[in-house]
Amino acid sequence: MAxxxxxxxxxxxxxxxxGFYVISKAAFDKGMSTYVFIFYRQAAASVLLAPIAVIFExxxxxxxxxxxxxxxxxxxxxxxxWSLNVYNIGLKYTSASVASAATNSIPxxxxxxxxxxxxxxxxxxxLSGICKxxxxxxxxxxxxxxxxxxxxxxHPFNLLPHHGHSTSNQDHALAxxxxxWIKGSFFMIIANLTWSLWLVxxxxxxxxxxxxxxFTTLQSLFSTFQSLFVAMAFERDSTxxxxxxxxxxxxxxxxxxxxxxxxxxxxSWCIEKKGPVFAAIFTPLALVFTMLCSTIFLGEMxxxxxIIGGILMVGGLYCVLWGKxxxxxTCEVSIEDGKPxxxxxxST
Numbered sequence: 626m627a628x629x630x631x632x633x634x635x636x637x638x639x640x641x642x643x644g645f646y647v648i649s650k651a652a653f654d655k656g657m658s659t660y661v662f663i664f665y666r667q668a669a670a671s672v673l674l675a676p677i678a679v680i681f682e683x684x685x686x687x688x689x690x691x692x693x694x695x696x697x698x699x700x701x702x703x704x705x706x707w708s709l710n711v712y713n714i715g716l717k718y719t720s721a722s723v724a725s726a727a728t729n730s731i732p733x734x735x736x737x738x739x740x741x742x743x744x745x746x747x748x749x750x751x752l753s754g755i756c757k758x759x760x761x762x763x764x765x766x767x768x769x770x771x772x773x774x775x776x777x778x779x780h781p782f783n784l785l786p787h788h789g790h791s792t793s794n795q796d797h798a799l800a801x802x803x804x805x806w807i808k809g810s811f812f813m814i815i816a817n818l819t820w821s822l823w824l825v826x827x828x829x830x831x832x833x834x835x836x837x838x839x840f841t842t843l844q845s846l847f848s849t850f851q852s853l854f855v856a857m858a859f860e861r862d863s864t865x866x867x868x869x870x871x872x873x874x875x876x877x878x879x880x881x882x883x884x885x886x887x888x889x890x891x892x893s894w895c896i897e898k899k900g901p902v903f904a905a906i907f908t909p910l911a912l913v914f915t916m917l918c919s920t921i922f923l924g925e926m927x928x929x930x931x932i933i934g935g936i937l938m939v940g941g942l943y944c945v946l947w948g949k950x951x952x953x954x955t956c957e958v959s960i961e962d963g964k965p966x967x968x969x970x971x972s973t
Contacts, residue, residue, distance in 0.1 A: 631898045634891045635907040641888045642728075643914035645880060646721040649713070651923060652876035658865040659713035660856040662877065665868070667705065667849040669881025671842070678842040686836040693834045694843075700830060701847035704823025709848075710855060712816035718809025720925045723771055725915035726935035727813045729942050732905050733764040734821035736945055742825060753948040760944025767937030772810035775803070776929030845885070905946055909939040 653659060716724045736757070739745035748754035827840075834840055860866070868874050895904045912935050919925040 631895050634895050635904060636910060638888050638891050638895070638904075639907050639910040640914055641883055642911040643725065643918055645884050646716070646725045646911075646915045647918045647922060648872065648876045648879050650716055650721040650724070650919065650925075652872045653713070653717045654923075655872050656865075657873040657876065658856070658860045658862075659717055660710060660852070660860045661865050662713060662873070663706070663709050664849065664852040664856045665877045666709075666880045667845055667852050669877055670885035671845045671849050673882060673886050674838070674842040674845055678838045682836050682838050686839050687834055689834070689839075689843075693830075696830050697834075697840070697843050698847045700823060700826060701844040702851055704820060704827070705844060705848035706851040706855060708816050708819040708823060710852070711812050711819070715809045715812030715816060718805050719813065720927075720931070721919040721923065722912070722916045722925060722927050722931050722935075723810065724813065725912045726771060726931055726938060727768070727810075727817055729908055729912065729935070729938040730764050730768055730814075731817050731821050731824075732908065733761055733938075733941055733945050734818055735824050736949075737761050738818075738821055738825050744825065744828070753951040755948075756951070757945050757948035760941040760946075760948065762941070763944060764938050764941030767934040767939075767941060768814055769934075770930055770937060771934030772807055772814065774930035774933070775806060776933075778926040778928045841889075905942070908942065909935075912939070 649662070652662065712724075715727075736745055740747055747757055749758065831837070831840060856866075868877075892904060916927055920927055
């Protein structure tokens with residue numbers, strides 16, 4: 626039974642993320658300001674993380690210098706404040722299914738940026754190198770497909786038909802006009818690229834400040850204040866700031882507690898037990914769960930372009946992961962044999 630726990634945890638993580646896409650989209654369709662949402666979400670996460678960080682890392686944390694604080698501030702500005710605000714604008718203009726599908730590009734974008742920064746390498750004459758290069762190309766093809774091609778749509782099976790009509794026809798037309806769809810997809814791509822760059826830069830800064838819990842908490846606190854100024858600049862309507870017992874409050878609590886609290890912990894636990902490749906392999910499940918939930922509960926139309934693009938991105942992700950896994954296996958076998966790591970046999 627214990628051997629199955631990582632698999633159960635990995636599936637629960639993807640279900641949680643699917644819930645995030647659907648609930649957030651529902652909140653935005655109901656009129657929730659994307660800027661105010663980010664501020665409240667980060668505030669809720671900070672309230673959760675701050676006392677935990679103080680309790681568990683108060684004595685073991687590394688010295689926090691001004692230089693490290695500035696780097697954490699800039700990381701929060703890039704990867705959280707900027708990325709999440711742009712991402713939510715894209716989600717508002719597209720759909721939960723597109724948001725979930727686009728997320729599959731993050732591991733591939735991260736690998737691509739790591740190659741550009743010479744943190745990763747591609748040996749084009751090896752099978753694993755070719756596979757990684759093909760994976761990046763296929764994933765980018767999926768991104769372009771989602772952004773530029775919609776095609777025919779699948780009629781939704783909506784269990785909550787009232788919701789589907791309660792969001793005005795004007796909002797529905799806005800979310801699915803071609804120009805708005807392309808603009809939303811562009812925002813989504815920019816957000817995912819920024820998020821990927823943030824992941825790469827985090828690896829660099831973590832070497833200087835390895836207190837992981839405080840590292841996350843400080844970024845969350847910085848992003849809370851940054852998001853407050855962004856929301857004050859772009860959202861002047863005071864009624865948008867008021868919280869009610871509605872989908873907006875549910876989305877804020879869900880993102881702050883379930884995603885930041887539970888999912889992040891489960892994700893770290895899975896990586897510790899089975900490694901990052903294991904955790905990444907389950908990412909496409911979120912797309913399946915999101916498509917089902919958004920169709921059933923939101924009545925969203927799933928376009929053929931989203932399905933084709935999602936399949937391409939999932940295929941690209943698995944190509945990159947397979948290449949990385951094969952390289953790791955080659956390296957491990959060499960080390961176990963007491964030999965220096967050997968390169969794979971070059972393809973002719």
